[in-house]
Amino acid sequence: MTIETTRRSLLAGSGALALGFSITGGSQAQQPAAPALPGDLKQHPKVSSWLRIEGDGRVRLLIGKVELGQGILTAVAQLCADELDIDIKRLDITSGDTQLVPDEGVTAGSFSMPNCGSAVRQVSAEARQILVSLAAAKLGADAASLTVADGTVKAPNGASVTYWALVAGRELEVESTGKAPIRPREARRYAGKHVPRLDIPAKVMGDQIFIQDLRPQGMVHGRVLRPPAYGAKLVKLEAAEVEKMPGVVKIVRNGDFVGVIAEQEVQALNAHARLQSIAQWDVPKTGETQDTVYDWMLKQPEKLIVIKDQPNKTVPADAQTIEAAYKRPYHMHASIGPSTAIGLLDAQGVTHVDTHSQSVFETGQAIAEMLGVDKAKVHCRHVQGSGCYGHNGADDVAADAALLAQAVPGKPVRIQWSRNDEHKWEPYGSAMLIKTKARVDAKGDILDWTLDLWSTSHGTRPGGKAGNLLAARMLEKPFALPTPINGGPPNYAADRNAIALYEFPGQTVSTHFLTNFAARASSTRGLGAYANVFSIESFMDELAARAKADPVEYRLRYLKDERARAVLQKTADMLGWAKYEKAPGRGRGIGFARYKGLATYCAVAIEVEVNRASGVVRVLRAVSAADAGEVVAPDGVKNQIEGGIVQSLSWTLKEAVRFDASGVKSSDWVSYPILTFSEVPPITVELIDKPGLPFLGAGEASQGPTGAALANAIADAVGARLRDVPFTPVRVKAALA
Amino acid sequence: MPVLKVNGRTHDVQAAEDTPLLYVLRNDLAVNSPKYGCGLAQCGACTVLVDGQPVRSCVTAASAVAGRDITTLEGLSAGGKPSKLQQAFIDEQAMQCGYCVSGIIMRAQALLDQNPKPTDREVRLALDGNLCRCGAQNRMVRAVLRAAQEG
Structure with missing residues (x-):
């Protein structure tokens, strides 16, 4: 299977020889304190953890972050090629293989450029410094006199040596110092410039690049039975007849976990369909629905966390009080390609799992716990899948494949979930209820601001614990779902972006965190940020309207951060805010946030047309300005901002998971529609580049501002304030009535 | 068989x-x-x-x-060389994850075969039954129009 080939070929040339590099005079002890290493280089300072100079003129970059369609592989390649001064075509990248790469945790939270990108840039600079100093010794020249071009180091006398000749196949067993200088901007060929994504040609040519396309020798196909509803128990299954169906290799049963393995995929599907039809389940009689969940939230035991506690204690008694409540339903990740994994138990007792998980290390550890083996006995390798936008079914299908693989040692078992499985069993973005309250003076200026939010967990990723895997909870000796915790500052989770960036005279923000679940939930792009920003930015517009103020001007009263002001103003200008002429049924709205309060600044402005008779909202155009710090891949950042706008328009206009005690009702694209080509508006994105400033993750910056801009535009168009997502025609008409 | x-x-x-x-x-x-x-x-x-x-x-x-x-x-490609339409998807960087792209290119190819110079609206209507979750629709429409322009 490909896993093994890749591993062998990569390790073959690396030998055990460590080079005794000494590039600085004197010992470390005499040096001034070393600068802090950037990003994930702190945890993995050794150069060889990240880079290998191969003997054949190629360079291998090893990273723990993985490609999700966000273009991370290309962006880090740009940084690496610039700092090493090699042509980008010389790079091979290994990412997300637990036996080969540095553990960089989860590829999520818009952390890839800040943590991986900055580490790759520095470690590549470190490697270059080492290589140049080795070349200096070899060429008998002063290091400062040498020049490098595409890996060839040249002395003033014309003598030269290549990186590959210097270290061919040996490891750069040296710790990063943090002192290697980053090359000046004008010397860079790639970072900050448009470099076409490295993975796109394979994807338009139909090459084997997706996990779904792997066909290792001897592969068999598995499918797993999922219950009709949360908490259902298997009461009866007479599987003997299914064992006799064509191609069936084995039925695997362990408690309520049932899977089938067959020679051919269609045989597995047929056997699975038969199992599904004869299995009898005991389904719990009670449960919430998409409509009752908000009342349910208010009645749950809660953990109250006051994350901002600076009330204005001098508000006059006669100040007006304005209140509003906003609702976000459960939203799906809704990947187009259902989750897939391939598991293989080898003769040494190691389970290899090909997976498109965002958390290969922690998922591997959770699978090990589920299997009752040491974590070294589970090897996960990332292979690209369909876009996930957070914690979708990827980890669960990896667990399914690992479990079935135990039943047929030596045979790779491929499982792809069905559309129905993915829609009904992925962990959704949690429903949320947000209540806002402002005390305002006679002019409508804000004296005090209060926000309370109710939410279930946004974090039930595997995290090394078997209980977070669907399959593990179904076993005869089941693993219990760990009690969820809410991620705290500075990134937060349910309360991500719940603290407004505005400098109000007083601000109090409280998280009512619920450890119970009404529906399965976990990390979905932006976590709580989408709903919190939607609420804050909707409420700002409501307050601006009461103050008879322009929404942009009103925000600027409280927004002191210059970068935030610049993004807001630029976005307004891009829409033609100041000179906007309102036509009947049309309106414009704006929304702003700095993602997590520490990542990309992003504002979105939208123009809509609302059909009063039908309640249909048509988005005419969207514009956005973003400040993501120093931009490495300009088109990549624009793609993220633009894609985020489209996804958020879809969430906000159309999407809500429907469910009741008998199960999830949103089981396909008809019962859970998403935005289509004809509904996507023209979108313009402009970046405010900040060379020399830290990379700010951009993948989750535009969703919150988009939701609010849409609500604000509808209010501007027809005077109806929509506070419950999604803004379906029925709701729009109700708001107009 | x-x-x-x-x-x-x-x-x-x-x-x-x-x-x-x-x-x-x-x-x-x-x-x-x-x-x-x-x-x-x-x-x-x-x-x-x-x-x-x-x-x-x-x-x-x-x-x-x-x-x-x-x-x-x-x-669509010949001798390892992308077709005009495939090349246009590369030139426009018309995807994020790319899982939906094969189906979208095939649907667009059928459109171009029947209507070599479609409008933006005609491209969107032709592709309306193809779902993209990453939000790369506008890039894909631009790619189809670019291929039509160059075709």
């Missing part, structure tokens, strides 16, 4: 008559590009051309298209 003509080559296929074309292409013939997305003809990820017409291969029995000309994404 159906005889399938895929990208100009004829294959004797050992699959049950009612096997969906998608599984025959992917599993029997090791064709990567048509993707399983829903199995319900709702998303378009599995789109291929049959005698030039876009077909959802997940709900089309292989036996029903025996002997007819089946074209997949792999059949």
Whole structure:
């Protein structure tokens, strides 16, 4: 299977020889304190953890972050090629293989450029410094006199040596110092410039690049039975007849976990369909629905966390009080390609799992716990899948494949979930209820601001614990779902972006965190940020309207951060805010946030047309300005901002998971529609580049501002304030009535 | 046993008559590009051309298209060189994850074959039954229009 080939070929040339590099005079002890290493280089300072100079003129970059369609592989390649001064075509990248790469945790939270990108840039600079100093010794020249071009180091006398000749196949067993200088901007060929994504040609040519396309020798196909509803128990299954169906290799049963393995995929599907039809389940009689969940939230035991506690204690008694409540339903990740994994138990007792998980290390550890083996006995390798936008079914299908693989040692078992499985069993973005309250003076200026939010967990990723895997909870000796915790500052989770960036005279923000679940939930792009920003930015517009103020001007009263002001103003200008002429049924709205309060600044402005008779909202155009710090891949950042706008328009206009005690009702694209080509508006994105400033993750910056801009535009168009997502025609008409 | 003509080559296929074309292409013939997305003809990820017409291969029995000309994404390129439409998707960087892209290119190819100079609106309507979750729709429309321009 490909896993093994890749591993062998990569390790073959690396030998055990460590080079005794000494590039600085004197010992470390005499040096001034070393600068802090950037990003994930702190945890993995050794150069060889990240880079290998191969003997054949190629360079291998090893990273723990993985490609999700966000273009991370290309962006880090740009940084690496610039700092090493090699042509980008010389790079091979290994990412997300637990036996080969540095553990960089989860590829999520818009952390890839800040943590991986900055580490790759520095470690590549470190490697270059080492290589140049080795070349200096070899060429008998002063290091400062040498020049490098595409890996060839040249002395003033014309003598030269290549990186590959210097270290061919040996490891750069040296710790990063943090002192290697980053090359000046004008010397860079790639970072900050448009470099076409490295993975796109394979994807338009139909090459084997997706996990779904792997066909290792001897592969068999598995499918797993999922219950009709949360908490259902298997009461009866007479599987003997299914064992006799064509191609069936084995039925695997362990408690309520049932899977089938067959020679051919269609045989597995047929056997699975038969199992599904004869299995009898005991389904719990009670449960919430998409409509009752908000009342349910208010009645749950809660953990109250006051994350901002600076009330204005001098508000006059006669100040007006304005209140509003906003609702976000459960939203799906809704990947187009259902989750897939391939598991293989080898003769040494190691389970290899090909997976498109965002958390290969922690998922591997959770699978090990589920299997009752040491974590070294589970090897996960990332292979690209369909876009996930957070914690979708990827980890669960990896667990399914690992479990079935135990039943047929030596045979790779491929499982792809069905559309129905993915829609009904992925962990959704949690429903949320947000209540806002402002005390305002006679002019409508804000004296005090209060926000309370109710939410279930946004974090039930595997995290090394078997209980977070669907399959593990179904076993005869089941693993219990760990009690969820809410991620705290500075990134937060349910309360991500719940603290407004505005400098109000007083601000109090409280998280009512619920450890119970009404529906399965976990990390979905932006976590709580989408709903919190939607609420804050909707409420700002409501307050601006009461103050008879322009929404942009009103925000600027409280927004002191210059970068935030610049993004807001630029976005307004891009829409033609100041000179906007309102036509009947049309309106414009704006929304702003700095993602997590520490990542990309992003504002979105939208123009809509609302059909009063039908309640249909048509988005005419969207514009956005973003400040993501120093931009490495300009088109990549624009793609993220633009894609985020489209996804958020879809969430906000159309999407809500429907469910009741008998199960999830949103089981396909008809019962859970998403935005289509004809509904996507023209979108313009402009970046405010900040060379020399830290990379700010951009993948989750535009969703919150988009939701609010849409609500604000509808209010501007027809005077109806929509506070419950999604803004379906029925709701729009109700708001107009 | 159906005889399938895929990208100009004829294959004797050992699959049950009612096997969906998608599984025959992917599993029997090791064709990567048509993707399983829903199995319900709702998303378009599995789109291929049959005698030039876009077909959802997940709900089309292989036996029903025996002997007819089946074209997949792999059949658009020649000698490892992308077609104009494929190249336009590269030039416009028209995707994020790319899982839906094969079906979208095939649907767009059918449109261009029938209407070589479509408008933006016509491209969107033609692609309306193909879902993209990453939000790269505008880039894809630009790619189709670019290919039409250059075609």
